[in-house]
Amino acid sequence: MEDLLHNISQCTICKAYLPLGPRPVATAHINSKIIIIGQAPGTKVHxxxxxxxxxxGKKLRQWLGIxxxxxxxxENFAIIPMGFCYPGKGKTGDLPPRPECAPQWHEQLLEKMPTVELIILIGAYAQKYYLKDKAKHTLTETVGEYKSYLPNYFPIPHPSPTNRFWRAKNPWFEELIVPExxxxxxxxxxIKKPHQK
Structure with a gap:
């Protein structure tokens, strides 16, 4: 695993497209129990x-209750984005994750984590890549049908502040699905609840 993470940290396959240059961000351990697959790092993470x-990240940790x-x-969480480097700015937020990363690295990483019990798919890019034709027409439908992807996958929306309008329009997500x-x-x-011994 260490060798693989080192190779990822040195990756430059899409260097020509990265406005701030490559700085791959990913964490994993052979004993990781949950994998978080998001989109791509923003400028702060870069x-x-x-x-x-x-x-x-603050909002995501609130949703996870950790x-x-x-x-x-x-050993709790492996964090593997769809794109490991900051992709640049688009018209309404960051550009989509670079398409080279996931095919190049994801399978190699997953093979080295035999104890994974759940993969949390954050946002449409991760959901389409992993759920393929089982993903619904919209992220809202996919998230609403989360039970049909268990026990392997748990699709959720992106916790970005730019997504607050979706959250305001879909209060059922935080009311019903976040507790699940x-x-x-x-x-x-x-993790035990505070009142449990």
Whole structure:
């Protein structure tokens, strides 16, 4: 695994398309229990090299019901975006993740994590890539049908502040599905509720 992560950190396959240059951001461990597959790092994560080190990450950790320490424990979570480097700015936010990363690296990473119990698919790019023709026509439908992808996958929307309009329009996600997600995460990580001994 260390060799593979080192190779990823040196990856330059789409260097020509990256406005800030390559800085792949991914974390994984042979014992990782949950994999988070998001889109691509933003500028803040590009600078820090720490995945989900931004407002989106804060919201994601709230949704998962976990602490920063639990989140960044690589034996709990592997963090593998669809694109490992910041792709650049688009008209309404960042550009889509570069298409080269997932085919090049994802399968190799997944093969080295035999104890994974759940893959959380964040956003449409991850959902289309992994669910293929089982993904619904829209992200909203896919997220609403999350039970049909269990026990392997759990599709959720992106927690970015730019997605707040979707969240406002779809309050059922945070009211009904987030508690289910938290229950599942806590069970896999064996996190006890405060009143449990």
């Amino acid at each position: 600078e820090s090299g720490i995945p989900w080190d931004d407002q989106s 602490t920063d320490a639990q989140f960044y424990n690589i 997600l938290q229950t599942k995460v806590k069970a896999i990580l064996k």
